[in-house]
Amino acid sequence: MRETSSWRDSLxxxxxxxxxxxxxxxxxxxxxxxxxxxFLTKHFPGEPVGALQPLLSGYVDLPPELVAACRRARHRMGDVARRGYWRRLLNHYLRVPQEWRRFARTDAADGQVNDNTVFTVAGSALCQDRVATYDAALTDPLQYRLTPSRPPAPAGRRYEFRVGDGVEVVHLPSTLPPAPPVARLPLVPRRSREPWTVSFEKELLETAKEIDRRLVGKPHITNRNWHKAPDGEHALQLRRPQRPRPARQTRDVRPRRRVPHRRAHELR
Known part of the structure; x- marks a missing residue:
């Protein structure tokens, strides 16, 4: 598990x-x-706050030099980066006195924050070191959270473990062999991941043929011939099925003749 909270302790x-x-x-x-x-104003100035969640979630292709900073911002923001929670906390942020807020919105200040709201740097005289704290949060690698090692259980004790809906009881003997110290696993400062290659002929061809078989007799679906992959690759195109619309029925619409309003005593 990554350590994601110590970056703002001094601030x-x-x-x-x-x-x-x-x-x-x-x-x-x-x-x-x-x-x-x-993160938004530094690397994507002028972008609205609604762009943060797609950026942090990987739905937008980032320049290679921003991939690590994006990952650190996502981990260190935590649940705040979620779309609905992000907008709600931005509205709370605007209730903080202006002298504390380093960022200001560019649209009308009387409305709620939405995905199109843009913030710019306004500056603040309080806690001026926070800029260096935010820069470090985007540049410092994410460290692993160290869990303390626990001592072995004493001999001759009785222990209960909850398993499903029941409880398992374990009695330790009065004497136990000495336990060797638990060695810590080496920390990996950076992970290297090999690219995952998917072969169309070996892994996707049978599925593509099955899709084509199910599309027989459905002429309204034009996205077909999935088994034909040019150059060993196939670009998936997701389309909404186009269903034939019923023919519009025409009828002769004639203007109705308006009947003048009559009083009740005239109709008697």
Missing amino acids: MKQMRREQFPEAVMARDAFCRVELGLH
Whole structure:
């Protein structure tokens, strides 16, 4: 598991010393929101806040030099990067006094934040070291969270373990052989992943033929011939099935003659 919270510890302490209004917004949420805004305004200036979630989720192709920074921003923002939570916390962010907010919105300030809202850097005289904190959060590698080693269970004890709907009981003997110290696994500062190659002929051809067989007798679906892969590759095109529309029925519509309104005593 990655360690994703220590990057803002010193900043949160400085915010407490300068009396940040925690009744309006929690310090941790404030730091994570500004980290997301810092990432957007630094690498994608002018983009709305709705672009953050597609960027962090990998739906948008990023330049190679931004892949690592995007991954660090996603991990260190945590749940704040979720779309609905992101917008809700941005509205909380706007309730914080202006002297604390480093970013300002460019649209009407009286409405709620939406996916098209754009923020720019406005600056703040409080906690001026936060810019260096945000830069470090995007450049420092993500470290693994170390779990403390636990001592072995004492001999002669009785232990219970919940298994499903029942409880398993284990009695340890009065004497146990000495347990060797548990060696820590070496930390891997960077993972290397080999590309995953998919062969159309070996892995997808039979599925493509089955799709073509099921499309027989369905002329309204024009996306077919999946088994024909040019140069060993096949570009998947997702289309909504086009169903034939029923012929529009025409009828003779004549204007109705308006009947003048009559009073009740005239109809008697």
